[in-house]
Amino acid sequence: MAEGDIWVSNVLNNSSLVIGTNIDREEPAWKTIAQGKKPADEELPIRIYAMYKDQAFTKKFPELFEGGGGTKISPQLEGIFRKFDLGASWICPAQLFLYDRATPVDHQFSIYGGREKLQFLIPEESEGLRGYPVTRQQPNPPPPDVWEMPWELKDNDIAIAPRDLGGLDIWYDPKLHGAMFFSDSLKQALCDGGYARLFKFYKCKVIAVH
Known part of the structure; x- marks a missing residue:
């Protein structure tokens, strides 16, 4: 140890860090994650979608937030985490889209998944x-x-x-x-x-x- x-x-468990997001479990990345595996490079970035039609995401994103798709972290947090032994956990880039699933949101983050x-x-x-x-x-x-x-x-x-x-x-x-x-x-x-x-x-x- x-x-x-x-x-x-x-x-x-901090409810103030929850942002309404959704996923499509039929997409390749999420099928891979459902099998307990890390998504392949060709399946990235992992797609995340707004949960509601009127979501504009005008407020500043927290450095870590929850919602559909699990735990998301900022590039700054990712930079710290990657210097340490994460075990079975993995970090993959993600892309957030509006409710129409076509319009990208200008925000850089990654999903922290796998969870040791x-x-x-x-x-x-x-x-x-x-x-x-x-x-x-x-x-x-x-x-x-x-x-x-x-x-x-x-x-x-x-x-x-x-x-x-x-x-x-x-x-x-x-x-x-x-x-x-x-x-x-x-x-x-x-x-x-x-x-x-x-x-x-x-x-x-x-x-x-x-």
């Missing part, structure tokens, strides 16, 4: 996790399959027991909805690049694996 602390961000997924969460050692199992009406309901982040996330609220990461710098845990985990070095690079306010990093409680 890489030296240093491990950090978690709740940025993917590792199950390190220790719910019983964490604080403030939210979740409602389907069987919650039973006398002794089992824990939920997927947890939600605490309402007010703080340092050491999220407990993880990571195994050897082999140099990996960013990953997701399918047991914790919307969370992004970062190595100390990637977190520091993002803070140095001016993205501390965007990601709002919180230190994880690391449980030793014996």
Whole structure:
């Protein structure tokens, strides 16, 4: 495992970073992504479409935003991410179009996809996790399959027991909805690049694996 602390961000649950976009799952790039693969060069850029007829996209785009097609990042963020070990994740150029699917929007961004997924969460050692199992009406309901982040996330609220990461710098845990985990070095690079306010990093409680 890489030296240093491990950090978690709740940025993917930030509703202010959602922009209404849509995709066509019949297009080659999206068929490839549905198979769990990175799109081929001839399938790029990945096409993204406005969700509504009156969308003009006159406001400034955030450096990271969500919506149909997953996570989109600016060229500046891409430049930082590409210096680190992303594991199974990939970054591919995308092109946004208006609702007519023909008029391009003058905005440069890429899609961050693939998502390296590792199950390190220790719910019983964490604080403030939210979740409602389907069987919650039973006398002794089992824990939920997927947890939600605490309402007010703080340092050491999220407990993880990571195994050897082999140099990996960013990953997701399918047991914790919307969370992004970062190595100390990637977190520091993002803070140095001016993205501390965007990601709002919180230190994880690391449980030793014996």
